[in-house]
Amino acid sequence: MDTVPYQTKDLQPAGDAELVAPGVWLLAGRPRHAFNVYLIGDTLVDSGTRHAARRIARQTGRLPLSAHVVTHGHLDHMGSSHAVCEAFGIPLLCGAEDVAAVESGGLSELAEKPLPVRIERRLLGGPGHPVARTLEEGDEIAGFTVLHTPGHTPGHVALWRERDRVLVLGDVLFNLRPATGKRGLQLPPRFLTRDAARNLESARRLAQLEPRVICFGHGPVLRDGGQFADFVAKASVDDDA
Numbered sequence: 001m002d003t004v005p006y007q008t009k010d011l012q013p014a015g016d017a018e019l020v021a022p023g024v025w026l027l028a029g030r031p032r033h034a035f036n037v038y039l040i041g042d043t044l045v046d047s048g049t050r051h052a053a054r055r056i057a058r059q060t061g062r063l064p065l066s067a068h069v070v071t072h073g074h075l076d077h078m079g080s081s082h083a084v085c086e087a088f089g090i091p092l093l094c095g096a097e098d099v100a101a102v103e104s105g106g107l108s109e110l111a112e113k114p115l116p117v118r119i120e121r122r123l124l125g126g127p128g129h130p131v132a133r134t135l136e137e138g139d140e141i142a143g144f145t146v147l148h149t150p151g152h153t154p155g156h157v158a159l160w161r162e163r164d165r166v167l168v169l170g171d172v173l174f175n176l177r178p179a180t181g182k183r184g185l186q187l188p189p190r191f192l193t194r195d196a197a198r199n200l201e202s203a204r205r206l207a208q209l210e211p212r213v214i215c216f217g218h219g220p221v222l223r224d225g226g227q228f229a230d231f232v233a234k235a236s237v238d239d240d241a
């Protein structure tokens, strides 16, 4: 596997993508903020459901993307990953423990999942794609540092840029629950989370970093680090989610 860090340059997507921080874009999605896809430098982070492929292509067009990162191996974060990697000829990167899920398009662990997840797989999931390189704690990607944040899935990763305290935290916390439309900070649903206690530990670790701009897999960007810290301080694994 390749260990040379990718050079990054800031790209600008077409359409009404939202500029979150220098070099960090939240692509326009539908429903808005339901399944977030970010362009960070020249790296695409997550790919939404399989229905997002054309929308991503419209916004990223002919941009010289260099890599695709999947924060974790759930189908609403990698549904268009195969299409994106094929279209741009770019490598797919994810945490080591999620490789089987990503490469199988979420089929590798489907049998043990409850019925709603199996239905969701049919509605939202796309084909798997080979992982070119695994992301480890401390790796640098597109000017961000990789943090291993297990719990929601074993190989879940977050991205952190200390200089302006921007955090892309995948599904460690939700800021909108797409299935119900419930808004605001919340723990990820229990039945979708492998180890809720470990996920909460990851959330606490992220809160200690004192992020100022928090980017979620689901929900709008939060620019209130105090609100984030308060939520994490009060959250309990016994909270009904």
Ligand SMILES: [Zn+2]
Pocket: 074, 076, 077, 171, 217, 218
């Ligand atoms: Zn998700």
